Amino acid sequence: MRSSPTLLIMDNDRLALRLLSVSLRRLLPGYTVLAPVDTGAEAIAVCTSHHCPDLLLADVSMSDINGLVVCRTIRKESWKTSILMMTSFSVAEYAAEAVVSGAQGIIHKDNPKTIAAALLQIKETGICSDRFLNAHDSFLRLKSGKNKDLSPREIEIVDRWSRGKSMSDIAEELSISQTTVRTHLEHAASKLEVTNNRALISAWMHLNR
Template sequence: MQHPLILTGVYKGVTMGKNLKAYDEVCDCMGIFDDLTGTIGMVDDDRRSLDSLERLVLEMTPGLRIAWSVIDGPRAVSLTLDARTRPDLVLVDLSMESMSGVMVCRRIRRRDSMVKLLAMTSFAKETFGFDVAQAGAQGLVSKNDEQEILEGLATVLGGGVYGDFGFVDARASFDQLAHETPKRADLVSNREVQVLDLMSRGLTDLSIAKRLGIKAATVRKHAQSSMQKLNAENRVQAVLKWTGHHTEDGMRRQG
């Protein structure tokens, strides 16, 4: 159940002098999450939703640090797979245009056995539950239930799983995916992921080179390699296949 004071935002205006009982309830609720520590990344293509999530985490979990929050899936994958920006947990919205949340989880889990993945949705959980569990996530929460988001964060950061769709821990989900026949996109290296991410945002080879601290010729080499691995005829098709907007055989996905 969502705490009513969290739901309405009343806790922001409560003072001991005006409502001692309400103040005590707020303190008790916040205390549940005081011991949470670690770093989290967030991805949701709704900026307002991200802002609300950031406020929730900062106000209710003082021990957590937000490593980054981004509005597109490819960027989240790139940041997670980079050791310099890898958080302890990634909070992933499942309904995004740039790359579906299920695919974000799968792209990360195929390459990383440590980072924890917590998915969130505004739809019925049954819509995505089993798919996101098979994609390597450790839990699924409702975007409309702040208390559930906090409970999910606490559970998954603590090494548990949250939900009834067959979720397993990060290492076990990594091992499960390792036994699957790899798809072309799974063969793309972490550096190629970074290049594809920046290409998807329209950066030139020179700009990508400066951003990654490599030569423009090296950028072209990575782009060519990713095109070959994805069986893409050009860079645009490579980006579309990487983000999931084209299937393995190059046909455009519907919907």
């Protein structure tokens, strides 16, 4: 008999964690929702064990380890658990870093129905949107070291630049100077071993195919 898919939820808000667990048990009747965890360390331990869940729903904001660091740590070790990040803040703010951290999607945490739909989509297709890679491909990319350890700010800026935003647009959105934007682009280009901004966009798009 085929076992039901398993889901682990990670959130440091214990009340929200209980409510979300109850909601997802109701919305995903064919799934086994495991006992939730309220620390990143616990999530890493569970998801890198022999009994890892099929899916991890992970909050970005955690008190012990940032959720994106949790995601990256798990993904460097294993491809067996697909990861959906969630946040109560702007999804756009964290999307680029979620991609390079090895997640299969990111979603706002305010609506259990949309979260359930995203989890079902990841289980069926491997990803939440075309911007992301499936768990196995994300694992291979992180193991190969292709991301060259860009900083979160560099990731944020290069991602916007690759989507056609100007330096002035990026500076305004992030409340920094255009000089700072230019400096981050130069540092990212150096890490990705390219010599100009056009090549930087090509390198970034290649990493995130």
